[in-house]
Amino acid sequence: MHPSLTTANTQGTLAKTGPSGSFAEDLMILQRLRTETRPHHDRLDNHPLMVQLMSPAVSRPLYESILKKFLGFYQSVEPHLAAFDHWPSLDINLKEKLKTPSLLRDLSSLNVMAKDIPSSPAPDWIHDEASAMGNFYxxxxxxxxxxxxxxxxxxxxxxxxxxxxxxxxxxGDAVGVRWKETRDALVRFAEQSHAEDVMIESAKKTFEALATWLDKN
Incomplete structure (x- = not known):
């Protein structure tokens, strides 16, 4: 498998169980997300643009075009995550997690104009907190x-x-700590909401939407 967009390892240190949870229950949502989204994950990993990105012959124009594609996707999706207010209850500072500012900073560093970069279609699969969590995964x-x-x-x-x-x-070096925060939040939300199926379906649709967006010229 190509090491591209998502290499989410849920087998490391697991989130702490809640008052009504068990170790096995906590593990289940992480295992299900990883296992049930695998075909969608693999499609994205093997997308021609991602394969070219990891090629020894990767070029700066190709890299810049990929950044523009990701900006189009993230600037469409992230405002829909911010529309929900459950993040603080999961100890998530959503503002610190948003990636649109980083993409804009990268393009500016590379002297690429970002003003007219088109956005991907609105993420109509993000319609409640559970679907927001699947996307967040x-x-x-x-x-x-x-x-x-x-x-x-x-x-x-x-x-x-x-x-x-x-x-x-x-x-950077804090990526492992930040990923544990995400695992903890996913486990806690699943335990409280019992909306695992919605989370997983949203994660699948996120993979699919990004792969489809990368297909567009």
């Missing part, structure tokens, strides 16, 4: 695979997190 899981992309692009194009690689480097 995919968006935050991407920070893990992003570390692999960062090392590759840095070595090939001589960029850095301060110069064109802010999006893919995301949290």
């Amino acid at each position: 995919v968006m935050e899981g991407s920070t893990l695979g992003g570390q692999i992309i960062t090392r590759h692009v840095a070595s090939r194009l001589h960029l850095s997190p301060d110069n064109g690689l802010a999006f893919f480097s995301s949290y």
Whole structure:
């Protein structure tokens, strides 16, 4: 499998169980998300643009075009996450998680105009807190695979997190800690809402929507 957008490992240190939860119950939502979204994840990992990104021959024009595609997707999706107010109850500072600012910063560093970059279609599958959490799983899981992309692009194009690689480097050395925060939030929400099926369906649709968006010229 290609190490592209999402390499979300749910097998590490698991979230703390809640008062009515058990270790097995906590593990279930993480396992289900990972297992049931696998075909959608693999389609994205093997998308031609992502394969080219990880090629030894990756070029700066290709990299810039991929950043523009991600900006179009994130600037469409992230406002829909911000429309829900349950994040603080899950100990998530959503403003710190948003990636649109990093993408804009990268494009500015590379002297690429971002003003007229088109957005992907509105994410009509994000319609409640549970579907927002499924999307959040995919968006935050991407920070893990992003570390692999960062090392590759840095070595090939001589960029850095301060110069064109802010999006893919995301949290840098803190990515593991931030991913544990996301796992904790997913587990807690699933335990409280019993909306696992909605979360998983939203995660699948997020993968599908991003792959479809990358297909467009």
